[in-house]
Amino acid sequence: MLTHVVLMKFHPETEAAQVQELERLLDDLPNKIMEIQMFEFGRDVLRSERSYDFALVALFANLPALERYQKHPDHLPVAAKIKAMCASLAAVDFYGSDGSAAEAGTPEWERDPFEMLKR
Numbered sequence: 001m002l003t004h005v006v007l008m009k010f011h012p013e014t015e016a017a018q019v020q021e022l023e024r025l026l027d028d029l030p031n032k033i034m035e036i037q038m039f040e041f042g043r044d045v046l047r048s049e050r051s052y053d054f055a056l057v058a059l060f061a062n063l064p065a066l067e068r069y070q071k072h073p074d075h076l077p078v079a080a081k082i083k084a085m086c087a088s089l090a091a092v093d094f095y096g097s098d099g100s101a102a103e104a105g106t107p108e109w110e111r112d113p114f115e116m117l118k119r
Contacts, residue, residue, distance in 0.1 A: 001037065002060045003096050004069075007052040009088040018085060019043065019054070025078045026056065032074040035065040052090070066093060 010019070023041070030036045038059035044051045060066040069075055083089070 001096065002062055002066055003094050004056075004058045004060060004066055005092050005094075006056040006082075007090040008054040008056075008082060008086045010053045010085050011087045014053075014085050022054075022078075022081060022085065025081065029074060029078065033069055033072050035060055035069045035072075037061060052088075063093075 026039075026041050030039045036058055039056075040058075041054065041056040044053055044055070058069075060069060070079075
């Protein structure tokens with residue numbers, strides 16, 4: 001599974017109603033985009049100096065599924081709203097590992113079989 005994480009730091013003038021509207025829009029995405037395997041989001045509760053204001057974590061089967069999600073017509077206006085609301089955005093996309101795996105990274109079935117020949 002490919003994990004997609006987005007951290008959002010809102011502009012200081014962002015109002016609570018705008019965040020509520022964002023939550024409503026995000027909550028509806030899994031109903032519209034079949035590529036989403038798991039979808040969680042929420043506001044920061046710690047509010048430390050290093051904290052971001054909001055986070056989103058989603059799981060996708062593979063990179064092509066994430067790319068389809070990112071280009072999906074129901075995702076695009078939500079992404080635009082996020083960009084408009086945020087002073088800072090950070091994202092990371094990674095193949096996770098379970099506790100028994102020796103290393104994280106791209107799973108064998110998704111690796112380019114000719115990668116060794118390209119070096």
